[in-house]
Amino acid sequence: MPRIMELKSVNSFYGNIQALYDVNLYIDQGEIITLIGANGAGKSTTLMTVCGVVQARDGDVLYRDEPITRMSPNKIVAQGICQVPEGRLIFPELTVQENLDMGAFLRKDKDGIKRDMEYCYDLFPILAQRRTQQGGTLSGGEQQMLAIGRALMSRPKLLLLDEPSMGLAPLVVKQIFEIIKKVNAENNTTIFLVEQNANLALKIGDRGYVMENGRIVLTGTCDKLLADEQVKKAYLGL
Amino acid sequence: MEYFLELLLGGLTRGSIYALIALGYTMVYGIIELINFAHGEIYMIGAFTGLIVAGLLTMLGFPGASILAIALVCAIVWAAAYGYTIEKIAYKPLRGAPRLSPLISAIGMSIFLQNYVMLSQTSDFLPFPELIPEFEFLKANNSIMSSSELVIVIVTILSCVGLSLFIKFTKLGKAMRATAQNRTMAMLVGINVDMVISATFIIGSSLAAVGGVLIASHVGQINYYIGFIAGIKAFTAAVLGGIGSIPGAMLGALVLGLTEAFATGYVSSDYEDVFAFCLLVLILIFRPAGIMGKEKTQKV
Ligand SMILES: Nc1ncnc2c1ncn2[C@@H]1O[C@H](COP(=O)(O)OP(=O)(O)O)[C@@H](O)[C@H]1O
Numbered sequence: 001m002p003r004i005m006e007l008k009s010v011n012s013f014y015g016n017i018q019a020l021y022d023v024n025l026y027i028d029q030g031e032i033i034t035l036i037g038a039n040g041a042g043k044s045t046t047l048m049t050v051c052g053v054v055q056a057r058d059g060d061v062l063y064r065d066e067p068i069t070r071m072s073p074n075k076i077v078a079q080g081i082c083q084v085p086e087g088r089l090i091f092p093e094l095t096v097q098e099n100l101d102m103g104a105f106l107r108k109d110k111d112g113i114k115r116d117m118e119y120c121y122d123l124f125p126i127l128a129q130r131r132t133q134q135g136g137t138l139s140g141g142e143q144q145m146l147a148i149g150r151a152l153m154s155r156p157k158l159l160l161l162d163e164p165s166m167g168l169a170p171l172v173v174k175q176i177f178e179i180i181k182k183v184n185a186e187n188n189t190t191i192f193l194v195e196q197n198a199n200l201a202l203k204i205g206d207r208g209y210v211m212e213n214g215r216i217v218l219t220g221t222c223d224k225l226l227a228d229e230q231v232k233k234a235y236l237g238l
Numbered sequence: 239m240e241y242f243l244e245l246l247l248g249g250l251t252r253g254s255i256y257a258l259i260a261l262g263y264t265m266v267y268g269i270i271e272l273i274n275f276a277h278g279e280i281y282m283i284g285a286f287t288g289l290i291v292a293g294l295l296t297m298l299g300f301p302g303a304s305i306l307a308i309a310l311v312c313a314i315v316w317a318a319a320y321g322y323t324i325e326k327i328a329y330k331p332l333r334g335a336p337r338l339s340p341l342i343s344a345i346g347m348s349i350f351l352q353n354y355v356m357l358s359q360t361s362d363f364l365p366f367p368e369l370i371p372e373f374e375f376l377k378a379n380n381s382i383m384s385s386s387e388l389v390i391v392i393v394t395i396l397s398c399v400g401l402s403l404f405i406k407f408t409k410l411g412k413a414m415r416a417t418a419q420n421r422t423m424a425m426l427v428g429i430n431v432d433m434v435i436s437a438t439f440i441i442g443s444s445l446a447a448v449g450g451v452l453i454a455s456h457v458g459q460i461n462y463y464i465g466f467i468a469g470i471k472a473f474t475a476a477v478l479g480g481i482g483s484i485p486g487a488m489l490g491a492l493v494l495g496l497t498e499a500f501a502t503g504y505v506s507s508d509y510e511d512v513f514a515f516c517l518l519v520l521i522l523i524f525r526p527a528g529i530m531g532k533e534k535t536q537k538v
């Protein structure tokens with residue numbers, strides 16, 4: 001499988017505060033990669049660095065072997081990288097339909113957009129019912145679905161998901177993880193999944209990374225990580 | 239009754255000018271949460287550009303109506319260039335800095351521009367030519383409304399409708415709404431946020447320039463200081479309507495213009511400003527976010 005994304009000794013900062021230290025990771029085409037770690041470990045910063053919202057001070061972010069480290073976020077999205085950010089960030093005063101439209105902001109193929117819109121409504125029938133409702137009035141689970149739908153509207157090659165399970169009821173979480181698997185299988189979309197819920201994430205991922213204090217401390221196949229004593233103790237509560 | 243009508247129309251005219259300026263305050267605030275104190279100066283620069291261009295064209299012997307049109311276009315372009323540049327040099331470098339920093343930068347810009355115009359032009363009042371011709375049908379009507387008042391009100395209505403349609407239906411308009419609602423997410427769907435911010439400054443400055451030229455022609459004189467007073471009033475209107483809200487700015491400007499006109503007409507012209515600010519205080523007591531503003535306690 002060709003490599004779709006690679007981070008090479010990435011260091012990211014907020015002002016003078018360093019959040020990522022020498023982060024190395026890679027993702028192959030079609031994989032589901034998970035990044036787990038405690039609150040404040042630097043998981044969201046990693047995704048924001050990939051998207052160019054936070055710029056790596058040094059190191060390189062490669063997409064299909066080309067550096068995108070200094071690209072502006074809108075150019076990175078145009079390459080086919082899309083993020084469902086932590087907290088969903090729904091546009092509260094746009095309707096469900098308009099939120100989905102915003103996901104297709106860079107696309108010009110009207111017919112394709114329409115087809116993908118129908119695809120989203122098939123994936124999440126509840127959104128079809130709420131089409132004309134303002135995004136801010138949806139429940140947490142519905143907002144998460146809308147956020148994923150909005151990301152899919154850009155037809156991403158690489159989909160970044162930041163804690164999609166956060167604050168949701170177990171049944172809804174299960175539903176959302178089913179969809180993630182489905183999107184990966186049906187569209188061959190590569191998935192980079194960030195989770196605090198390590199148990200869930202390691203069950204659907206192919207390979208995983210463990211992050212502590214801005215550093216990658218452990219990596220391997222998800223099966224191996226699930227069996228790892230350290231991971232069991234620190235993240236699985238076993 | 240006729241007196242009432244006269245006050246009403248006068249209030250509408252005032253409100254129109256406030257609206258043209260207030261829109262710039264509210265749009266910029268909506269997108270980057272900055273009170274652009276230099277916005278009143280943009281309006282003043284628009285008026286000065288109009289004056290210079292109109293003077294030049296009159297000397298060259300252009301016919302009346304074309305002078306107004308060309309003066310307006312030049313004022314819009316020049317003011318928009320100022321608005322664009324101010325954002326790039328005074329605000330953009332401070333993005334992400336504590337909120338007080340760009341605010342101070344804005345006040346600095348305002349003072350700089352006032353003094354720049356005072357030094358490069360003059361500190362005296364300059365006569366502004368009447369660019370709007372007298373309409374026949376208004377003369378016949380015993381003129382409760384002058385033709386410049388009529389033009390101001392109509393141009394403002396058209397601008398407001400045009401802006402609303404633009405924001406609602408165009409791609410850039412949608413990008414502006416999205417950026418105002420969540421800048422990070424706007425970036426993540428591929429919106430060029432820098433471009434959206436620049437566009438906001440350009441549109442706001444253009445509207446202010448239109449207001450500047452029209453009111454200067456109506457009043458008949460300008461100086462380097464007109465942006466300060468008009469800016470404060472328009473800012474009051476924007477807060478009154480709910481800063482950040484576009485329909486709010488239009489409504490706030492209307493309410494403020496009418497209040498001032500009636501207070502001046504029925505009470506005393508000495509109380510013009512007192513009434514405006516009493517109104518502001520009252521509304522902020524009962525509706526802290528302004529007439530159309532949303533109560534937003536936290537910023538994610
Ligand atoms: N906008 C910010 N400004 C300053 N520091 C931040 C900001 N966002 C995150 N941080 C800091 O960076 C570190 C990593 O945060 P984050 O990437 O959000 O962690 P995680 O997503 O793993 O919970 C934390 O110490 C956090 O306090």
Ligand SMILES: [Mg+2]
Nearest residue numbers: 043044045086
């Ligand atoms: Mg996080």
